[in-house]
Amino acid sequence: MSIIDNTLTGSDTSALEALLPGDPYEGRPVVMDEQAKREVRRAVLSGICVPGYIVPFGSREMPVARGWGSGGLQVTLAIGGRSDLVKVIDQGDEEGVNAVNLRRLIVGTLGSKATADTDDATIVQSRHRVPEEWMPGGSTLVLQVPQSEPLRAVEKSVYECKRRHAEGDYAKMWVALYERLSLTGIMGAGAGHPVMVHDRYLMAPSPIPRWDIPRLHQSDQLTILSHGRDKKIYAVPPYTKVEPLTFDDVPFEVEHTEGVACAKCGSTESFMVETKTHEFICSDVQFCLKVRAGVVDAARHDALVPRHYYPDPSKRVRAAAPVDPSLRPAAPSGVTAPGTDWSLKVEGLGKVFPGRRASSEVVAAADISFDVAPGEALGVIGESGSGKSTVMRVIIGDELEATGGVYVGAVGEGRTNLLSLTAPQRRRLRTNIMSVVYQNPALGLDMNISAGGNIADALIAAGWRSYHQIRRRAAELLERVEVPLSRVDDVVGQFSGGMQQRVQIAKALATDPQVLLLDEPTTGLDASVAAGVLDLLRELLAERELAVVVVSHDFSVIDALTDRAVVMKQGRIVEAGLTDQLFANPHHPYTQQLVAAARS
């Protein structure tokens, strides 16, 4: 079947072999020692065992620069042998400088033969393309990877990326898709569209075109992806589910234009590139040659054509489609613990920050107890350092080590102490049970994405997967908090402080939580903007059956939002009562001081 086999540069090593005495393999340069090969093989095996999982490995220095296929090279050298037939391509082309050099190196080191024919190849090392033709079972595709971490673009912290993989928390990637969709209207604008492998791990398929992504799904070949610079290997075993990430109601699309045919072979169903003369030709040169020679297995190729992903303009999201803030049913009612009337209870809460170096330990909160009913707002007032924010951070889970109990009616019928839950469990509660509005909008919002994207973030984390529903809900919420709909796709970082706070409030309410914590929600805003935000909060609280805790040093905020309040000093509650009574008739000396200060 191989028709162009021996024309390949670098594949003919007979001249070299003739110069070497005895077994030509003995005298070949050793690029990788056996230990290094074992190391790579171990990583490859781990990667195959856990499809899509990124395995670190001891990436060696290679005689090619990092970024020129050093990862793929190590895998090919580690798994290849003299009997292999190796095909090396660069974006579908056998004759690219990089492909030629790598082929020479591989063939010269392994003592194997090279081939251009996908049918014959046992190993295909490729950059940015899966061969157009079917790869037989038993063959291996080695993809060179410039960025192994699929979350890198949306998450800078390596630790956070690992955590998200471990918890299967890929909301940020979905938010990036939402952002791309709201801007371009097309699902999958670039190469390397993120894929979900075996319903578990999000994977960067290397920058292959969308056309190639279905070729990883339930494939006959084994695919190994290797990132030499970052020292990472991951794999897709044969017959593994690989699905491009997309919203339920927005189809994933491959690159395909109806009626466009290759200027050389006339094929209409292959991935094409545009030439300088604005013609389209097959990106896979070998495939193009074989079509012209009439030796392509048409049935096999036909089965690979991703027709189910061909663009359907009628299903596309129009980029500038007006958003429709249609009305939703009222927020759900508050869940109280059975037999009680509270939906949030804090019991004997304590938090001690241990002493460090010369500083002694700090009791930030001690013996804090209160409960809040649905539809009720409780104020926590005190000066800076009184421990009020610590209490709030312990309740929401920003601060994990604490003593005492925090109970929520909607979690285990109010019998589960939230403080005994693991960090991932606490985080999950924040997707639909508890929300917080921070003083600083930057803590609750991603300043680099749109207002709609920030709300999408909360909804996606709670499991929403319909683009149109997400958009409708975002529009409805933003309208409710009086952010103009025309700004739904604007980057939040460019909003004013008051607008940012409104978006943060909308995000906190997006999933209709049971418990809402407000930490100095208007501090940092000027008086008139603060009054507007306060007014909005009061209305929103009146509309919902939320249990609300408002933390503030400002009596006017507490007065405007709450019926009851507790006064904190040095980590303890010194007085509790009806908010207006605390203000009109304070009993504790500290409360009297606070009131006197507020009045002056």
Next chain:
Amino acid sequence: MEDQNTGAPGIRTPVLEVTDLSMSFTLHAINRSVPSLDKVSFTLYEGEHLALAGSSGAGKSSLLRCVVRNYLPDSGTVLLHDGDRVTDLTALDDRSMARLRGRDFGYVSQFLNAPPRQGPLRLVTNAALRRGLSAADAGDAAAESLLKLGIEERLWDVDCSVLSGGERQRVNLAAGTVSPPRLLLLDEPVSALDPANRALALDVIESLHHQDVSVLAIYHDMGIIRRVADRVLLMENGVIAADGSPDEVLSAGHAVLDEVYA
């Protein structure tokens, strides 16, 4: 005065029963305690309009505020009767008290405490909603209540903070009397009003009688007391100095009356 509600003379249903209520201000800054109420006891009956009279500092407002728990009494009980159910407001937990307020009884303070950016219509509508009116009815009731007190439609959506003192007081009264609860506490509800508006306000206050609302109110005008009240409590230095019909109390020649209500 005969009770008009039960039909049986002499058997009157109590609504509010205050017993030995004492209250003092503890001022930590100057390390002193200032007494305000000293063992005050009285009973307010169903449908009765009870006026509180007395000089400034006599404890009238403190008494009202202790009932709504804006002030915390030191001792004594405040019993709220509702049929057979009796609730001690001084012992009630904060959450229940917050729920009771605004729904089971209303308190109209001397000054309007309007949240920022809120117009009269919304303020009064919210008060009506708290008293259990449906969203559809609350708006109408609020509009009616405002019109009765001479707050014209052009002012309905204006921020309350830009209203005049008299307008604010009438908005406050409108919020207090919209869909009136069984018990209403009024702290000098007409003090800032000109004669014409005062007449409107008094019409509204008087009409509470026909709605079986029990009223405990502070007035500084003998004419008003004679016009609207069934009974007067005269307070002096935190105690009740006299208790009787307006004619009895006002004509008994109490020295304080001459000073204050001359």
